[in-house]
Every structure is written in structure tokens, then in C-alpha cells.
Amino acid sequence: MATRDVAVVVGSLRKESFSRKMARAAADAAPETLKLEIVEIGQLPHYNQDEDTNPPAPWTQFRDRIRRADAVLFVTPEYNRSVPGVLKNAIDVASRPYGKSAWDKKPAAIISVSPGALSAFGANHHLRQSLVFLNMPAMQQPEAYIGGADKLFDAEGKLINDSTRGFLGKVMQAFAAWIDKLAP
Numbered sequence: 001m002a003t004r005d006v007a008v009v010v011g012s013l014r015k016e017s018f019s020r021k022m023a024r025a026a027a028d029a030a031p032e033t034l035k036l037e038i039v040e041i042g043q044l045p046h047y048n049q050d051e052d053t054n055p056p057a058p059w060t061q062f063r064d065r066i067r068r069a070d071a072v073l074f075v076t077p078e079y080n081r082s083v084p085g086v087l088k089n090a091i092d093v094a095s096r097p098y099g100k101s102a103w104d105k106k107p108a109a110i111i112s113v114s115p116g117a118l119s120a121f122g123a124n125h126h127l128r129q130s131l132v133f134l135n136m137p138a139m140q141q142p143e144a145y146i147g148g149a150d151k152l153f154d155a156e157g158k159l160i161n162d163s164t165r166g167f168l169g170k171v172m173q174a175f176a177a178w179i180d181k182l183a184p
């Protein structure tokens, strides 16, 4: 199996973000062939179509980083039953200029994370809607909705739940196979 560069986009800027901790736990649980790297999005200026002719450097850097990646893993909380604005902004930034989307054809997977019982289902599926338009083949199974996230980590941010660790391992194995199927 080839080694794959997986860009991890986390939909929260919060220092103690459960989503970020989950992204790190996913990296730990991933097979050797997947190299996961969190790609920051908090520095991206709001997308504004007027800037397409003279894009700010953070937009260009982010687009280039996504373009280099073999695949993208989104790990996101839910805000008001949808994706946080900061994540939508990152998606919009790398989708432009028109016809030059950095996301095009990148295999994707989604892990939604919440302290609540509904496990950010709404954000997970709103994100899937965007991925259809972005032409990103999103892994269907296993679906990854993780609830009760406030009880899964110790004070250092390490995952302390073995069942979640096992589940993350299965998700990442399936993602590796999904990427291989799409880009043998």
C-alpha cells in the first residue's frame, strides 16, 4: 500500500477543542500508510470574490496545501445544526477561483464530534452536501458520529476510551482502503 498524505481540516479554533483532540486520536489510530497532518484554517481571511484576482497569501498557501494532499479528513463540531462558519469559509476559499477548486476529486471522510448525544449529525450531513458539489468522493461507511466527547479525553487531551479508539481505528482503516480504491 502506498503512503498517503491526508490533510486534516478541523472545524473548531478552540484551544481545548474536542474535535482537534479527536483529530489527533484519529492520527494515532490510523494505519502506517496514512500520514495525517492538521492543516490550520483560523488564519484564512473571509472569502471575498473580489479578492480572486489578487488573493491573500494565506488563501494561496491553504489552496496549495490541499492540492498536494492525497485525501482530506474533516473532523468537525456542529454549530446550530450545521458546520461552523470557520470550516465553511475554508471550504469556500479552497473551492475558488471558479474551475480551479483544490478539493476536486480528493477522497474525503468526515468525523463529527459533539459533547451532545446527537453527535453532530447535522454538521456531518450538511458537510456531505458541500462535498457532492465539490466532487469529493466521501466515504459512506462506517459513518463516524461521535457523541459524549466531553468524557473521552484526559487532562492532557489524550483519548481515554478504548471503544472509541477501536472505532477510530476501523474508520481510518476503511478510509485507507477507500483512498486506495479511488487512486490505486
Ligand code: FNR
Pocket (backbone or CB within 6 Å): 011, 012, 013, 014, 016, 017, 018, 019, 020, 076, 077, 078, 079, 080, 081, 082, 113, 114, 115, 116, 118, 119, 120
Ligand atoms: C454549539 N454546540 C452545539 N452542539 C451540538 O451538538 N449541536 C449544535 O447545533 C450546537 N450548536 C452550537 C453553536 C455554537 C455557536 C456553539 C459555540 C456551540 C456545542 C458544541 O458542540 C460544543 O461547544 C463543542 O465543544 C464544540 O466543539 P469543539 O470546539 O470542542 O471541537
